[in-house]
Amino acid sequence: MTADDGNDEVFLKRSLELAAKGTGNVSPNPLVGAVVVKNGKVIGEGYHKKYGEAHAEFDALINSTEDAEGATLYCNLEPCCHTKKQTPPCVPLIKSKGISKVVFSNLDPNPDVNGEGIKQLQDNGIEVLTDLLKEEGKELNKFYFNYVKKKIPYIIIKVAQSIDGKISKSKNEQIWLTGEESNRFVHQLRAVHDAVMVGANTIAIDNPQLTVRNVAGRNPKRIILDGKLNINLNANVLISEDVENTWILTSKNSDKEKINKITGKGARVFQFKTDADERLNLKDVLQKLGEEKITSLFVEGGADVFAQFIDGKYFDEIIILQAPITLGEGVNGIPTSSLNHLKKNSSEKIGKDLKLVFKKGE
Structure with a gap:
């Protein structure tokens, strides 16, 4: 050159x-x-x-x-x-x-x-x-800039939903909404983040691997919000080859014997003070992740986790992958109308789906 x-x-x-x-x-x-x-x-x-x-x-x-x-x-x-x-x-x-x-x-x-x-x-x-x-x-x-300034991760929330804003037909049902191109994009995002996070319900219903597949890149840390420690000991995230990348975040009141079984598999367990419903305080969680040098966090679900992050304004970007279908009744995702106060950073097609990116102002 x-x-x-x-x-x-x-x-x-x-x-x-x-x-x-x-x-x-x-x-x-x-x-x-x-x-x-x-x-x-x-x-x-x-x-x-x-x-x-x-x-x-x-x-x-x-x-x-x-x-x-x-x-x-x-x-x-x-x-x-x-x-x-x-x-x-x-x-x-x-x-x-x-x-x-x-x-x-x-x-x-x-x-x-x-x-x-x-x-x-x-x-x-x-x-x-x-x-x-x-x-x-x-x-x-x-x-990096966010981490140095705030000492917590940069947070991107990803939601796959229908045109009418539903992420599934019912709370206990797994459904695949978006196409292969969107799936590949999600794996690319996993590969560039330090950690991916889901809630206990997502683990129970979908039993995801939360790894990077079909694209180049390393696996992120897998962080599970599980205040009641309901995770099945045979869940994919606890039997994977790199189980040390699985972090379970739970209540200080959780069963010690089960915690020992989880750590015995090689996973890490972090305990926090929780509310009456054993829900973790996200401020405490993010502070701990910052201490563990997690600079970026990719939040993938489910509905309760999305609501907790958005209600608390704990995010920097929201990515909506909108499938060209309607579900009618079902579990609500994130209505795009509720994001009007955010900056719409981009809108583009990914295969048959529409990718919408919203950023929170500085």
């Missing part, structure tokens, strides 16, 4: 493309890509591939095909400058390689960076240009 030295946007877009390759593998770190350009020619590229491994700037500079003296470094996020992590800071390496200019999209909101990277670069005589493709950078790292 070549371009005029002044065409910063071309190379910064490339850094965003590279950064996205780390999706699903770097959490709780941010997605970062880097491009080294000298005399209008790319001499090095890199991205953060996996948590605990080399940062993008290091990857690009170490693998450059030419001496980087006088080159420009493009990266979507402010280079790190602190030592409170597994890998060395990037600013000293940038200096030692003779980089003359650094261009990036977003400040790193991490309090250990947040402008300090800029200061250290400038103190070493390196020119800095920032805020280019800022919105694209924010969208790419929305999980």
